[in-house]
Amino acid sequence: MKLRKTLLVSLLLIMFCCFQSQAQESPDNIIEWSDRDKLDWNDYVFRKLKNGNERGEIAISTIRISARGYLNNEMPDFIVKAYFVKSDSWTSDSTHVDLLKHEQLHFDIGELYAQKIRLKIEELKSNGEVSPKKYRSAIKNIITIFKRYSGQYDRETGFGTDDETQGVWNDRIRGLLKSSN
Numbered sequence: 001m002k003l004r005k006t007l008l009v010s011l012l013l014i015m016f017c018c019f020q021s022q023a024q025e026s027p028d029n030i031i032e033w034s035d036r037d038k039l040d041w042n043d044y045v046f047r048k049l050k051n052g053n054e055r056g057e058i059a060i061s062t063i064r065i066s067a068r069g070y071l072n073n074e075m076p077d078f079i080v081k082a083y084f085v086k087s088d089s090w091t092s093d094s095t096h097v098d099l100l101k102h103e104q105l106h107f108d109i110g111e112l113y114a115q116k117i118r119l120k121i122e123e124l125k126s127n128g129e130v131s132p133k134k135y136r137s138a139i140k141n142i143i144t145i146f147k148r149y150s151g152q153y154d155r156e157t158g159f160g161t162d163d164e165t166q167g168v169w170n171d172r173i174r175g176l177l178k179s180s181n
Contacts, residue, residue, distance in 0.1 A: 025085060030064075033082040033111040035177070039104045041094035043084065049092045057096045061103045062088035063110035065146065067117060067139050069132065075125055076135050080117045082110035101170070102160030106150060108173050113146035115180050 031043060039061075049058065062085040067078045084107050093099065120138045129135070157166045 029086050031084040033107055039107060041100060043086050045090040046094055047090045047092055057093040057099050059091040059099050059103050060089060061106045063107055065110060065114050065143055076132055078121050080114050082114040099160055105170060105173055108177060109150055112176055113142055117142050
């Protein structure tokens with residue numbers, strides 16, 4: 001019983017301290033990733049840029065991966081989802097179709113890494129791991145890799161301005177998502 005309480009308290013700490021939780025956002029402010037529904041410029045806040053900005057089209061997408069922990073038959077378990085946060089996502093150009101596609105791929109990358117977290121959790125569970133610290137560490141590591149990979153995506157595609165490299169990334173991520181379903 002003491003182990004169960006310790007696990008529960010640890011999982012609650014994981015949920016509140018380490019990961020962005022959907023509970024922090026109102027349901028109308030977040031979009032859960034779906035392979036059917038794509039982002040639309042209406043999901044973004046419009047911000048007019050001040051004169052003198054060298055780059056006319058800018059978009060920022062806030063993607064969060066939520067890992068909510070709980071106990072299932074005295075074993076740690078998690079609900080893992082990728083979310084787009086509307087109020088923290090903005091654009092200066094709501095007509096640029098290629099820019100929107102670039103931002104959609106950020107969301108797709110978020111889902112790809114949410115899937116990696118789900119797989120890691122299943123692996124830990126199948127190995128009989130009961131330590132919430134091990135789960136927390138694994139999830140945190142994957143989220144760190146996700147952030148680096150997102151940055152690499154922006155650098156390599158020139159933030160979506162390099163059409164050829166953008167196409168390579170589109171094919172890569174779509175292929176990885178398709179193979180993981």
